[in-house]
Amino acid sequence: MIKFPYGISDFHRIRTDDYLYVDRTAFIPVLEEAGRQLIFLRPRRFGKSLLLSMLANYYDVKTTGEFDTLFGNLAIGQQPTPEHNQYLILRWDFSKVSAQGDLEHIRSSLFQHINQAIKDFVRQYQAQLTFSVDIYDDDALGSFQSVVNVAKSSGYTVYLLIDEYDNFANDVLIQDTTDAARYRELLQGEGILKTLFKIIKASASEGKIARVFITGVSPIVLSDMTSGYNVATSIYLDEDFNSLCGLTENELSTLVQQTAQSCALPPTQTATVMETLQQFYNGYRFCADMTQTTVYNPTLCFYFLRHYQKKCQAPEKMLDGNLAMDAGRIRYIAALPQGSTVIDHILDEQNPAMLQELENQFGVENLREVQQDSHYMLSLLYYFGVLTIIGRNGLGKLILGIPNLVIHSLYVERLKQHALPRTQDEQWASHLAEQFYQTADLQPLADFMEHKYFAVFSNRDYCWSNELTVKTAFLTLLFNDTWYIMDSETALQRRYSDLVMIIRPSMRHYAPLKDFIFEFKYLKLDDLKLTGEQLREKSVAELEAMPPVQKALQDALVQLRQYRPVLESKYQQPERLYCLAVVALGFERVVWRLLD
Secondary structure: OOOOOOOOOOHHHHHHOOOOOOOOHHHHHHHHHHOOEEEEEOOOOOOHHHHHHHHHHHHEHHHHHHHHHHHOOOHHHHOOOOOOOOEEEEEEEHHHOOOOOOHHHHHHHHHHHHHHHHHHHHHHOOOOOOOOOOOOOOOHHHHHHHHHHHHHHOOOOEEEEEEOOOHHHHHHHHHOOOOOHHHHHHHOOOOHHHHHHHHHHHHHHOOOEEEEEEEEOOOOOHHHHOOOOOOOEEOOOOHHHOOOOOEOHHHHHHHHHHHHHHOOOOHHHHHHHHHHHHHHHOOEOOOOOOOOOOEEOHHHHHHHHHHHHHHOOOOOOOOOHHHHHHHHHHHHHHOOOOHHHHHHHHOOOOOOOEEOOOOOOOOHHHHHHHHHOHHHHHHHHHHHOOOEEEEEOOOOOEEEEOOOHHHHHHHHHHHHHHHOOOHHHHHHHHHHHHHHHHHOOOHHHHHHHHHHHHHHHHOOOOOOOHHHHHHHHHHHHHOOOOOEEOOOHHHHOOOOOOEEEEEOHHHOOOOOOOEEEEEEEEEOHHHHOOOHHHHHHOOHHHHHOOHHHHHHHHHHHHHHHHHHHHHHHHHOOHHHEEEEEEEEEOOOEEEEEEOO
């Protein structure tokens, strides 16, 4: 049985309590060569804190006697670098700093955290420190200068590890997008953070700090602090470190094989488990080099495999609560003046979002651009982990896309909340969708779409075809990753306007559930030579009898006949597969037909 370290970022505990550790120590020599002060960005829950913990244990003078236990059978254990176990480790975690209240409250929280870390440092290294450290309750910057001076005087240098350096500054920004004052006070002029990093820079240049490793999520603070700290090397877009955090395909495949053995799964079922993980958790690329493999979200993979190992079946919910904050990041972007247009564009598979290059430093002077310029918004979404690099176009522009289905669900949920803000409407829509999964009768949902949904979608500033708009509207009502995989593009080689709903392998034992393929068509009111009011007065039978509607239905049915054999062959249950042609008449009426 594998002890998956779900939610555990303590390297020492993982290694001494026999938890799984996916070896990243081979990167240590490369990191040492990259620079003495490094900045590394990754989305939340990608293993940054565990990386820092591993580095702390490797370089700490206090773990010298445990080196073989901690690193002996890892890559670095065979050829350690000369710097192992040479430093005193000082760690800060800015996710523990509160962004609530005014500047003085934030300053107080930051100083309390720094001072507490220094007190822990002094207790940890009391045998190494030959002088006492002065700790100032109202001046943690002075405390910091005192501790590095004492370490140097005692014959040691400090390795400073800063986790989530941008956390509370980002929170200040996101809490109120119109209030740049607190953010400016934190970072510009002689702001707290800027002053702090100037002291770090000076201490490093004086030989008191040997190395600095900083992690965070986005570069939104960097341009505001770089004048005070312009010596760090940014490695977060370097292809050499694409897989420094995250799981590779080979690593995950090995874990799936081990899990499958504990559940005595046949090879076909093992392959199905791997396919599910690929669809829901893979797809992240952290550099512009398209030859680099995509990586998996490790936290979600461990969440899934831990459950599978215990129950020998997949968890019902593919998204655990650890990504709730990612949904908040999407809401933040969507709430900006041009944010909803950016979110709409991201969901347009025919015309994907593109950038010449990612914005890699922006701060308070760019707030207007962040709120209005799609380049900044798309870059932020990339750093948040809800967009990734999926390719380049003919001119070398980066093509951005949603990495996987679990992130896709966050976008869809955002659209649904916007379209159905009233709880009772959302609950009724979910009830109608659940009925449809079992009956394949689309009419109740079509009626709901006509009366409740189309008014919202018709007013949106869509930059794509209306056919895709109709698909998006139905997707938001039907999306359900508990029972369904809402994508089979590879299997079908389908056109983008189709919506495919395949029952998840772990849910196929629920007999009432059905598989679905949709083909959507859109007819403009001008083409129909009718007004919206005239359409609303017609019966369904009258709508179906209209020649443009008949043609659109027949065209859709022809395409569905081409798709159906592919899925019938793949899933071997043709009796569960229902193919639906759906025609939207403006944003007024819906006509649909099942393929015989």
